[in-house]
Amino acid sequence: xxxxxDAWAAIATPRDGESVSSELRPLLQSVYASVVxxxxxxxxxxxxxxxxxxxxxxEGRTNANCWAVDLFFCHSRGWERDWTDQNLPEDFHExxxxxxxxxxxxxxxxxxxxNFDCLPEQLFDRVKQLQVE
Numbered sequence: 001x002x003x004x005x006d007a008w009a010a011i012a013t014p015r016d017g018e019s020v021s022s023e024l025r026p027l028l029q030s031v032y033a034s035v036v037x038x039x040x041x042x043x044x045x046x047x048x049x050x051x052x053x054x055x056x057x058x059e060g061r062t063n064a065n066c067w068a069v070d071l072f073f074c075h076s077r078g079w080e081r082d083w084t085d086q087n088l089p090e091d092f093h094e095x096x097x098x099x100x101x102x103x104x105x106x107x108x109x110x111x112x113x114x115n116f117d118c119l120p121e122q123l124f125d126r127v128k129q130l131q132v133e
Contacts, residue, residue, distance in 0.1 A: 004032050004033070005078075007028075015068075021060055021064070023059075023060060030051070031049060031052055036086070045092065046132055049127045053127060061106065070099065073096050074100030083096055099123060
């Protein structure tokens with residue numbers, strides 16, 4: 001059965017000669033665990049998204065890392081269950097969808113990511129506004 005290791009293997013490939021940071025793996029694993037939990041663990045998901053986006057907005061802001069996270073949510077390769085099939089509230093669903101849109105443009109063409117509200121700091125601001133019931 002697929003799981004996080006398969007999902008990680010699908011996205012942890014170098015991009016333009018730059019490796020994905022090892023610090024990214026536990027951050028994504030935390031998001032993944034919260035999403036695939038039955039039911040999804042929204043408190044944990046919000047906290048793990050905040051940590052992930054803070055990392056991408058700061059020391060983890062590399063082309064390879066941003067591409068990896070984008071692919072993680074865009075394709076959901078290797079996930080045991082596609083995140084889009086999870087019973088997530090619409091506002092959480094929208095944030096994850098946006099992370100798979102233009103986050104990959106953050107380093108090389110930040111104006112594109114900014115126009116789509118997909119810079120890590122823009123996404124972080126959205127996550128802070130998420131309401132957990």
